[in-house]
Amino acid sequence: MTLLACTCTRRRALRSIGLLATGALAILFPIAFSTGAEARTPLPDILQPATPSPEAFMSRAFEMRRLSVERGDQAYGAVVVRAGRIVGEGVSAVITSNDPTAHAEMQSLRDAQRRLGTSDLSGCELFGTSRACPMCEAAAFRARIARMFHGEAIADAGAPRAP
Numbered sequence: 001m002t003l004l005a006c007t008c009t010r011r012r013a014l015r016s017i018g019l020l021a022t023g024a025l026a027i028l029f030p031i032a033f034s035t036g037a038e039a040r041t042p043l044p045d046i047l048q049p050a051t052p053s054p055e056a057f058m059s060r061a062f063e064m065r066r067l068s069v070e071r072g073d074q075a076y077g078a079v080v081v082r083a084g085r086i087v088g089e090g091v092s093a094v095i096t097s098n099d100p101t102a103h104a105e106m107q108s109l110r111d112a113q114r115r116l117g118t119s120d121l122s123g124c125e126l127f128g129t130s131r132a133c134p135m136c137e138a139a140a141f142r143a144r145i146a147r148m149f150h151g152e153a154i155a156d157a158g159a160p161r162a163p
């Protein structure tokens with residue numbers, strides 16, 4: 001009887017210690033314990049232009065384009081801007097990730113949504129090195145992008161339209 005009670009107490013104590021240890025590990029290593037580990041992986045900070053301007057944002061999009069070519073992918077780059085800050089960057093990954101939807105614009109939308117923690121990019125502008133294709137424009141529309149610009153001349157394509 002005493003032995004049984006003792007075993008139960010010991011089990012309870014061990015369970016408590018186990019829970020405490022699990023809790024402590026979860027605090028120490030939150031990413032490992034989260035379910036959406038990939039979504040919560042900290043992203044490197046985006047290098048912001050010294051003087052925010054449409055030219056500076058487009059210049060960054062062309063920097064993404066250069067990076068894309070360097071990686072052996074298609075020559076496209078894009079950035080998403082909100083309130084004078086770049087909140088998402090996109091390098092084409094169609095070839096390198098065997099993903100026909102990984103256009104630079106799509107990548108920049110996904111990056112902005114991941115960083116901002118929302119799919120709603122209301123008030124954001126999309127700067128792309130080329131005019132957005134119908135797939136990317138549809139995605140920009142669904143993400144509520146306010147305005148799109150493209151090319152070195154920073155042509156204004158207006159608000160994205162539904163397909």
Ligand SMILES: [Zn+2]
Pocket residue numbers: 103104105106132133134135136137
């Ligand atoms: Zn596209």
